[in-house]
Amino acid sequence: MVENFSEWFHDILEEANITDSRYPIKGMAVWMPYGFQIRKYTTNLIKEVYDRDHEEVLFPLLVPETELAKEGLHVKGFEDEVYWVTHGGKTQLNEKLALRPTSETSIYPMYSLWIRSHIDLPLKYYQIVNTFRYETKHTRPLIRVREITTFKEAHTAHASKEEADIQVQEHIENYKEIFDTLGIPYTLTKRPEWDKFPGADYTMAFDAIMPDGKTLQIGTIHNLGQTFAKTFDITFEDKDGEHKLVYQTCAGLSDRVIASAIGIHGDEKGLRLPPEISPKQxxxxxxxxxxxxxxxxxxxxxxxxxxxxxxxxxxxxxxxxxxxxxxxxxxxxxxxxxxxxxxxxxxxxxxxxxxxxxxxxxxxxxxxxxxxxxxxxIDELNENLAESAKEFHKDHIKFASDIDEVKELIEAGNVVAVNWCGDTACGQKIEEITGYSVLGIYEELEGKSKKCIISDEDAKYVALIAKTY
Ligand code: PR8
The missing domain is CATH 3.40.50.800 (Anticodon-binding domain)
Structure with missing residues (x-):
């Protein structure tokens, strides 16, 4: 299975009646009854966690071009991935409408109407919707799709930077709980500047190591700072009577959570589902x-x-x-x-x-x-699945002290940790030389006098490098 994980994954989805990817649009598959049940229980788990302190809402699928285009950085990041609706019947629309690739530009103009005063904050909404991304990389069911069928996106607004930072930590704890319940081990990294979410101050990402050693980004949390607040004019009157911009965060999960549970726990005989999401226990x-x-x-x-x-x-x-x-x-x-x-x-x-x-x-x-x-x-099985997955995960993060070793270790199916000074130039050089991706900052290296793997500068961080899905 490790030898040909990709083929195993493809076959199991069909054989276990999870999805049928013969639908005649690339990147869009049919959820079959057994898969639909797994999807339902996974969604329930995520909802349960979010319902504790977020409220669920539902926004329209279409976003007017003017709204989508308002936030420059954001639209730049998504412009090649947007599907457009241009006609209503035979009539060309006055304004093109985007099928949401994500919902910031659909939700935030409304936040601007709803948020008036500090008593409206924090505002914590989430929705579970289909999003559409015209992915140009190789598509794979659940892993890289053009219609993400259960995109769980949370969007919060806060009165202060500190509160937004705390919210990022809360999203992280929520995601950890979800992954732990499913026995999915992860690495948590701060994505490098060049790979953060378009418009975010910074991005925290969870990655799972799949059986072939490639990583799968299974969840991301973005601290949006005041970028979108400025663009969409989301302000509130504070206790002191001053009008201020809100601070925002957003966080998202997709069907990749299911893909990782299937991939990480499965064996040569098929699925080994965590009881929480197994249609029958x-x-x-x-x-x-x-x-x-x-x-x-x-x-x-x-x-x-x-x-x-x-x-x-x-x-x-x-x-x-x-x-x-x-x-x-x-x-x-x-x-x-x-x-x-x-x-x-x-x-x-x-x-x-x-x-x-x-x-x-x-x-x-x-x-x-x-x-x-x-x-x-059932409890013992649950623990055993999580434990063996954890062991695999630990065994597949290796430290390298030079670039050749990085390549060798990744080719042998590992994720590799290196010392890094934190400079974008050095980080991008790592990617250039190896052809692999810098996942981001895994640990801080305080006062440990290590050298960067590229420059001779002091290393500030341990960064992870991987072949990614
Ligand atoms: C946001 N806005 O959009 P993100 N197929 C399957 N899963 C995917 C795909 C795809 N093509 N693209 C992304 N994902 C923010 C947060 C609202 C919510 C999954 O963030 O673009 C990945 O696991 O980082 C990713 O971490 C998650 O969706 C959120 O997408």
């Missing part, structure tokens, strides 16, 4: 013979109800096919726990459980704390 497979069929099925139904009342998602696979085929299917689909129940098991008050992570069989007593025991297995 338990799949019961009845082993049916003519004799005792009714009793076995009735017991399966009874167990299903018991598990469901403990809050678990359960299905019974009673299709009229060989049990072996059912095992194969659910291994492919990554249900955390399979329970096998046949007439002999029923006689002996037993069921055979199989954990998807380890694929080992465990005999459980039907009458002795079955629900509790299965919940423990």
């Amino acid at each position: 338990i799949t019961i497979i009845p082993i049916l013979f003519k004799k005792g069929k009714e009793e076995v099925l009735a017991k399966c139904e009874e167990l299903k109800k018991e598990f469901e009342s403990a809050g678990l998602r359960v299905n019974i696979d009673d299709r009229d096919i060989r049990p072996g085929k059912k095992f194969y299917d659910w291994e492919l689909k990554g249900t955390p726990i399979k329970l096998e129940l046949g007439p002999r098991d029923l006689e002996n008050n037993k069921t055979i459980a199989m954990r998807r992570d380890k694929l080992e069989k465990i005999e459980l007593d039907l009458n002795e704390n079955l629900v509790g025991n299965v919940i423990s297995l």
